[in-house]
């Protein structure tokens with residue numbers, strides 16, 4: 001075996017070794033840095049105004065899906081809400097904000113800005129989301145029956161109640 005070939009073999013072994021390592025370790029390592037929200041269930045005292053107003057244009061996103069600081073950014077930019085105006089009376093906005101902040105308490109994820117400049121943070125564009133869906137192809141999220149990665153409820157039937165158990169997930173055709 002000549003030197004060049006030996007170097008290639010050694011390089012290959014090293015690469016495979018690294019891949020094996022990161023694969024086996026990924027979950028632990030990730031969860032240590034990005035604690036997954038533990039309490040996703042919606043508190044029984046959730047205000048009606050939240051259920052009605054925040055599900056008027058899309059599914060209802062349960063508070064545990066974002067950290068408190070991200071909800072503050074959401075609620076302080078409702079006039080420019082992903083290209084829509086979602087403003088409400090100040091008293092109602094305050095009531096929703098108080099609820100979201102309180103109910104998001106178990107979420108210790110860092111706030112990650114949306115990759116699209118000028119937008120509030122997204123749930124569907126975070127490392128946590130990528131990590132949970134690393135087996136789901138982009139083509140599946142784009143299916144018409146799915147309607148994009150932000151439409152959790154297409155695949156997680158009880159998403160609006162905070163249930164994302166992967167035993168019950170079903171991707172529509």
Ligand code: HEC
Nearest residue numbers: 053054056057061081082084085086122123124125148150
């Ligand atoms: C007038 C329509 C409208 C209303 C009302 C509205 N939204 Fe939205 N919201 C949107 C649009 C449009 C998007 C972007 C959807 C997309 O890109 O798929 C969005 C996206 C979001 C996202 C990010 C989803 C993701 O990609 O992770 C969150 C969180 C959110 N809204 C929360 C709220 C909350 C909280 C309320 C209530 C205060 C609310 N929305 C009310 C139109 C609305």
Ligand code: HEC
Nearest residue numbers: 123124132135140141149150151152155164165166169171
């Ligand atoms: C195209 C369908 C689809 C959409 C849309 C989708 N998911 Fe998922 N999700 C899945 C699949 C499939 C899994 C299981 C992945 C696996 O086990 O590898 C999963 C897994 C998860 C898990 C981990 C569940 C567990 O038991 O460990 C969470 C949490 C989750 N999704 C949250 C969300 C949220 C929040 C949204 C919306 C912002 C969303 N998903 C949108 C298909 C989807």
